[in-house]
Amino acid sequence: MKYDVVIIGSGLGGLQCAYILSREGYNVCLAEKNPQLGGCLQTFKRNNSLFDTGMHYIGSMDKGQVLDNFFRYFRLSGRLNLRRMDENGYEIIQYGEREYKLAMGYERFVETLLSSFPKEKEALSQYIHKLKEISNSVDLYNMRDFSGQKTGYLDYYSVGINDYLDAITTNKTLKNVLLGTSPLYAGVKNRTPLYIPMIIHSSYIESAYRFVDGGSQISDLLAGYITEYGGTIMKNARVTKLLFDNQSLKAVEINNSERIEGKYFISNIHPKSMFDLFDNAPLRPAYHKRINSLEDTFGIFSLYLSMKENAFEYINSNYYVFKTDDIWDGDNYTQENWPKGYMMHISPTSKSDKYTDAIIINTYMNWDEVRPWEKTVVGRRGESYKAFKHQKAEKLLDLLEKDFPGIRSKTAAYYTSTPLTYRDYTGTYKGSIYGLMKDFNNPLKTMIMPRTKVPNFLLTGQNINIHGVIGVTIGSVLTCAELIGTENLLTKLRNA
Numbered sequence: 392m393k394y395d396v397v398i399i400g401s402g403l404g405g406l407q408c409a410y411i412l413s414r415e416g417y418n419v420c421l422a423e424k425n426p427q428l429g430g431c432l433q434t435f436k437r438n439n440s441l442f443d444t445g446m447h448y449i450g451s452m453d454k455g456q457v458l459d460n461f462f463r464y465f466r467l468s469g470r471l472n473l474r475r476m477d478e479n480g481y482e483i484i485q486y487g488e489r490e491y492k493l494a495m496g497y498e499r500f501v502e503t504l505l506s507s508f509p510k511e512k513e514a515l516s517q518y519i520h521k522l523k524e525i526s527n528s529v530d531l532y533n534m535r536d537f538s539g540q541k542t543g544y545l546d547y548y549s550v551g552i553n554d555y556l557d558a559i560t561t562n563k564t565l566k567n568v569l570l571g572t573s574p575l576y577a578g579v580k581n582r583t584p585l586y587i588p589m590i591i592h593s594s595y596i597e598s599a600y601r602f603v604d605g606g607s608q609i610s611d612l613l614a615g616y617i618t619e620y621g622g623t624i625m626k627n628a629r630v631t632k633l634l635f636d637n638q639s640l641k642a643v644e645i646n647n648s649e650r651i652e653g654k655y656f657i658s659n660i661h662p663k664s665m666f667d668l669f670d671n672a673p674l675r676p677a678y679h680k681r682i683n684s685l686e687d688t689f690g691i692f693s694l695y696l697s698m699k700e701n702a703f704e705y706i707n708s709n710y711y712v713f714k715t716d717d718i719w720d721g722d723n724y725t726q727e728n729w730p731k732g733y734m735m736h737i738s739p740t741s742k743s744d745k746y747t748d749a750i751i752i753n754t755y756m757n758w759d760e761v762r763p764w765e766k767t768v769v770g771r772r773g774e775s776y777k778a779f780k781h782q783k784a785e786k787l788l789d790l791l792e793k794d795f796p797g798i799r800s801k802t803a804a805y806y807t808s809t810p811l812t813y814r815d816y817t818g819t820y821k822g823s824i825y826g827l828m829k830d831f832n833n834p835l836k837t838m839i840m841p842r843t844k845v846p847n848f849l850l851t852g853q854n855i856n857i858h859g860v861i862g863v864t865i866g867s868v869l870t871c872a873e874l875i876g877t878e879n880l881l882t883k884l885r886n887a
């Protein structure tokens with residue numbers, strides 16, 4: 392059978408493209424290598440606790456806010472079980488032995504930080520002004536026509552967040568507090584464009600929500616709608632080859648055997664992993680070379696704590712904890728001083744309003760640490776790998792115990808993952824957390840467009856546009872607009 396569109400990978404981007412195109416009348420086939428859909432939206436259960444693997448919280452979901460506007464079209468608004476986070480401090484930045492709260496709402500954000508930084512009113516006002524300016528500059532973020540290729544936001548893509556903050560304040564602590572969520576965008580001091588943290592922050596400052604019982608709600612709902620619109624979803628269907636014919640892509644090969652033909656194809660997988668699937672692709676070597684030369688964002692070690700029943704009170708804020716003066720320094724560690732900090736996510740559960748049964752701790756881990764097992768697969772990495780993870784988990788738990796005394800005794804069991812786990816579950820290159828790194832020194836080189844030189848082959852997902860729920864959603868719209876037209880799609884979005 393020949394489909395109108397074949398989509399490779401069911402991450403948020405793949406699912407959203409399958410949703411848009413099947414809703415708009417295309418005959419779509421979505422091929423996912425895993426038994427569970429969703430990529431970073433996947434959840435897993437251990438010891439009766441449910442853990443998210445990637446998506447922990449989402450922003451701007453109040454009625455009429457940016458993500459809510461998009462999610463109305465995706466039939467997700469009002470259908471997700473969400474918990475609104477603490478308005479007075481949905482993020483807590485622990486830096487230099489003190490805690491600083493990042494509050495929801497522009498005015499409350501400024502007022503809250505002013506209590507710790509009374510002389511920094513001007514800097515904080517400038518910061519908020521810039522947040523608004525940047526989010527207003529992105530046409531699609533505001534559902535404005537972007538087909539004229541307006542590039543207002545490019546100005547913010549060629550400036551670094553670090554340089555920008557240096558320009559508005561000389562207060563080192565305030566600067567580090569404003570950079571406190573840098574793990575959320577895999578920040579790198581002299582690389583990260585101002586645009587990325589500002590778009591992400593502007594989404595959360597409007598409103599921040601956690602998923603009750605996991606982010607896979609999104610993939611479950613989208614998969615149901617795709618099927619309802621007549622789309623085909625194939626699980627356990629690893630695309631093993633992309634079969635080109637002269638100037639176009641003709642078919643994909645699934646699990647080294649079945650061929651699925653299509654008129655158009657969309658890849659939702661990491662571009663470097665995609666190149667491994669090419670069979671005589673009519674793409675210039677320069678394209679491969681450019682993308683292969685790009686660096687990836689860092690990898691992480693995750694510790695999943697299954698908590699004893701009614702033992703650990705739910706905290707409605709994320710913790711970003713730094714044990715170093717320089718918050719840019721997290722991935723520059725030795726065996727002795729690892730970890731230099733961590734991010735702590737406390738999961739809400741429908742089992743209890745007062746207690747949590749699942750806590751996730753993420754911290755930096757360089758690929759070199761797991762390189763000895765790079766040729767192994769999940770569940771078969773051997774005893775040395777288990778010992779390595781155990782030693783890391785114990786070290787991280789020791790640190791946690793100092794910050795949250797008693798957390799060890801309230802933990803029933805723990806589980807771990809490394810960059811190898813992410814590589815094998817999501818196919819992301821070397822387990823990088825958010826795929827390719829964006830770099831303000833060379834913005835055009837690190838910006839990946841949905842369109843490729845092969846006319847019937849498009850890209851989507853976190854490597855085009857930016858990562859995260861808002862970045863990937865905008866990316867999906869950009870990709871699908873190539874097929875169904877910008878104004879047409881925008882009208883549908885606005886009217887949803």
Ligand SMILES: Cc1cc2nc3c(=O)[nH]c(=O)nc-3n(C[C@H](O)[C@H](O)[C@H](O)COP(=O)(O)OP(=O)(O)OC[C@H]3O[C@@H](n4cnc5c(N)ncnc54)[C@H](O)[C@@H]3O)c2cc1C
Nearest residue numbers: 400402403404424430431445447448630818852853859860
């Ligand atoms: C630890 C972590 C925490 C995060 N926290 C947040 C958060 O709190 N809020 C937020 O907004 N964002 C967060 N993100 C980012 C967000 O989850 C991702 O940016 C987004 O989900 C990526 O979507 P994607 O469409 O690029 O696809 P991915 O999630 O990368 O999925 C790609 C899919 O393709 C499949 N695939 C790969 N190769 C093949 C193949 N050959 N054949 C078939 N299928 C294949 C994979 O199995 C996978 O399902 C987090 C990410 C991580 C890793």
